[in-house]
Amino acid sequence: MKNIFLLILVCIFLASCNTESLKPTNRVIFHKTHEPKKSEAPFSDVVQVGNMFFLSGQVGMDHTTRKLVAGGIEEETKQTLENIKAVLEHHNMEMNDVVKCTVILSDIESFSAFNTVYKTYFPQKPARTTFAAKGLAVGAKIEIECIAVKK
Numbered sequence: 001m002k003n004i005f006l007l008i009l010v011c012i013f014l015a016s017c018n019t020e021s022l023k024p025t026n027r028v029i030f031h032k033t034h035e036p037k038k039s040e041a042p043f044s045d046v047v048q049v050g051n052m053f054f055l056s057g058q059v060g061m062d063h064t065t066r067k068l069v070a071g072g073i074e075e076e077t078k079q080t081l082e083n084i085k086a087v088l089e090h091h092n093m094e095m096n097d098v099v100k101c102t103v104i105l106s107d108i109e110s111f112s113a114f115n116t117v118y119k120t121y122f123p124q125k126p127a128r129t130t131f132a133a134k135g136l137a138v139g140a141k142i143e144i145e146c147i148a149v150k151k
Contacts, residue, residue, distance in 0.1 A: 059140035
């Protein structure tokens with residue numbers, strides 16, 4: 001009898017709890033860019049849904065000069081990842097918050113060189129898709145987009 005009484009009390013307590021704060025949010029936020037020179041771009045750097053952040057693709061462009069960095073796939077990969085890092089930091093996140101990347105190379109033969117640099121930025125090994133495409137924006141050798149989850 002005590003167990004039934006206790007069960008009833010627990011059920012009443014749970015029914016009276018405010019569970020609104022436990023429900024996931026589906027609110028979508030289109031964040032403005034943190035790069036003043038990109039303010040007129042026709043896309044958002046980041047779109048947030050709850051605690052998930054969908055980052056637009058980044059290329060190896062130095063945002064102070066608005067030009068691709070010189071030095072080939074390795075240097076463009078470093079700059080691309082530094083650009084992603086800057087977007088994440090602007091939203092109080094870090095590279096460890098990235099859970100998925102999509103990588104587009106202009107030449108699949110660059111895969112090994114790209115991968116050597118990439119591994120140094122993502123020791124947590126997020127899920128990844130990599131493929132090659134002809135003709136990336138601004139003549140880039142690489143573009144990376146990613147999804148991050150804010151803790």
